[in-house]
Amino acid sequence: MDYWLQQLTIGLSLGMIYALMAIGFTLIFGVLNVVNFAHGEVYTIGAFVGLLVITAFAPPLIAVVVLVMAAGAFVGFGLERIAFKPFRRFTDEASLKSRAMRESTLMSSLAFSIVAREGLEIAYGSQYQTVPLDYLINQPVDLFGVTIVVGDIIIFALAVVMLVGLQFLLTRTRVGLSIRAVSNNPLGAKYVGINTDRTIITTFAIGSMMGAAAGLLVGLYYGAIFPSMGFIPGIKAFVAMVMGGLSSIPGAVICAIILGLSESLATAFVPSVWADMVAYGFLILTLVFFPQGLFGTGRERV
Amino acid sequence: MSDNRFSASLIVAVLLVLLFAIVPLILGWLGRSYLYQVANIAMIFALLAASLHLVTGVAGLLHLGHAAFYGIGAYTAALLATEAGWPFLATLPTAGIAAAFFAVLVALPTMRLVSIYFAVATLAIGQMIYLVLLNWVEVTKGPNGILLFGGLEIFGYDLSAPHLAYFVVAMVTAVSIWIIHRLSHSYYGNALRSLREDDQCADALGIDTVRLKIEAFTLSAFFAGIAGGLWAHTTGYISPPDFNFATSILILAMVVVGGLGSLPGALVGALLLILLPEALRVIGDIRNITVGIVMFLAILLLPKGIIGEVSALDLVRRQLAGAWKRVDGQGIGWR
């Protein structure tokens, strides 16, 4: 029984990590309806900035997180200006509906991510960076017979804060209202007088803030910080988002947790090399039975 | 009118002469097998980009798992050549058919998905196929890869040398691309385009959207499989990392940067993304970041692609002169 409980706990902690990433990712997708391929790099940049701060000033962890979030917001702003804004310059109907335009933001964010990752690699090398050992948040904690680590508690707390904070932001504030309006119908929001540009920038800033914080915490959790660290979490976040139904952030979180659980529990039954297969198989099954994702709210098509 | 048709076939004739006569002459004169190798790789990826263009550019289905079918084709060809001793002429079409077969299997449950859901499903499927290639060691030899000792043999003549293989690859690629071209510039291609523009509308018009999607998907997988067979025989060694997600993204980038919806665009994109990193080797370690910047600039300045569909359709429009005329500078009908 202990064994299963332990695997379950590990799965939950894995899921929370994916959820951290999925939250920011879903927020951005929800607003612009485009996949942000560069979110994984924002995550990585967050981790590297955090590492820089730690090795330079060695401040307490909270300060590092706050600084990283600020850096993340800044990067998000830059990302939006460079990779997404230039493609909104065409406002004629044909271009708005053109698929080619939407795919082009996909590619521009991909190009941005390539440049960012290669840049980090040139600056730091592609190996795992050495992290000062006292900042690694992986001191074990014994909880009712299963072992978790301090980092699990921190990540869980942060995920909860993010979720609750976002829900509050989206439903109780003007900013949130404009975000929801733009994600529902950008042209309509513009007609109603909402400054779509500023709303989009805000969304990117918030989403990237969360992504950067996620990168820092996961980097400290595993003690593994390297330029291509955002690639796999980016894919997992994407999968979680779609599985959850594109528009629902809590949905994405739940699906991220399901993904983590399925990976960990699968390892208990089959060799771990097939564990990813189980996660993807799960996704396909979900999509076959729930073509709009688990919590999708029948999005208007095109 | 006869002028326009003449000019179109002139373009094709020029391209063929270029491909089969001028380029080999230049490469032969320069005498470096390296250039032949790069040319072969460029052609294989041109075929991959063309096949992805069929499903993503024309039918509008964002496909994130294309490299997996490329891999199935390569492994089929390699396994048949090494385990069963089949000759190249037999393994190549079988590679295509095997890839198409798996595409049908995969397409059936997922065809009712739309846009981003379909994209994620193809991502998952691509990853699953990759994992099988990597871990099913009994059949695919897993990470050890497969070594082909036979190389490229046709009717007993050994054509493995790069300058001879060039002609084989060029022939197969040219024929395949011609087929894809005919498919996309026809009423069938129009039907596929209607899927991309508005599939609910197409459905209402009586077009069997599900069947069309499955067909487009399968056809693209067939050609990807052929490309895989070419790769296996010309390189002589294949292993799972050749067919991972990053490769799928590379092929997608070729199609989008070159111009979503235009076949010449896909070819240009493929040539660009294969030849540019090679050409930039001289600048050393910053070449990848330079490729990223070039890609970004290409998309920024030409968001509809280097040869966007618009210009490609203009070419076609001129061919059917008169049917879709521009009036007062305003295009009507197709964009």
Added chain:
Amino acid sequence: MKRNILLAAAIAVGLGGPAYAQQTIKIGYQLPLTGNTAQYGQDFKNAAEIALEKFNKSGKIPAKVEIVYEDSRSDAKEGVAIARKFVDDKDIVAVLGDFTSTVSMASAQVYKSAGMPQLSQSASHPDYAKISEWQFRNITTQAQEGPYNADWMLSKGYKKIAVISEQSDWGQTVVSNFVDEVKAKGGEVVFSEYFNRGLADFRPIITKLARTKPDAIYTGFFYEDGAQFLKQMKQLGVTIPVHSTSAAYNQKLIELAGPDAEGVFLTATFLPSNPAPHVQEFVKEWKAKTGQDEPGQFPAQAYDAVNIVLAAITRAYPDVTRKSVRDELAKTKDFPGVTGDTTFDANREPAKKLTKTIVKDGQFVAIEN
């Protein structure tokens, strides 16, 4: 046009002329200078530069030797293109590389058909040296290391052993060679699994492994995955002794894992603390050139590989051609490298001596037999 014909004629004469008309002898080196495995490639380059500089200064032969580096990104596509590039360059008489077996094997096909000797410092695929008479390698294969480790672990009294290794051609050889020997000598393998390289979270596997209650764990990692594994083992409170192969032998393993690396056993062919003068010289030059603490196994392998090729060129001089270099390489016997004495057997595989080490107080320490 006439100028081109004259130029071509001049080149033809120059090539057909006697070998001593060559002022520079070139060696090609294909390695990953960018991409996920760039850290290894950069290490190889540094080691190669140290070796080359020393050789050119020593003036053993009147001609100067040059190394041409090309970045393969550990991608077979690029590796094959680079191979063709090297083959085209008439001045290149031998090639070093690549890092991974898959790229080395794909490139080997080119070198085989063109007749160019290729020495890989790290390719461990069992079929690599069998491709043709032109392929060499100077890294101990698992065919030697596996049984060595098996005997070591059994001699310590371990009866039940768990095995975990990365899913790659190298990882496969780690497991098969080790397991065969353990079973032959009466031990029991209670757990044997692979993981996909780059796995961030080993905890599900560790939990599963611990459940089988082995006496010891044999691991096939490179240092990054190794560090992750060790850290997470400690997190879960699993204290089973861990043995690993020479691939994990790198100062960075200790840097990344910190105190969690204490007590890990490894086999190594290269020990920076070895007092032999040529080893100490290499260590000193390495520290000076890269500012790192100590070189690991892989840079040492590259250093030796370059020196072996240079030695073969020296022996072949003044008739330095691809064929003559290949023949001289095959004759390499008891070459005194920093990773031990190297001799190529009839299959162009090396026979090396292995050392047992343990991580103690943050350092690798040799264990006396």
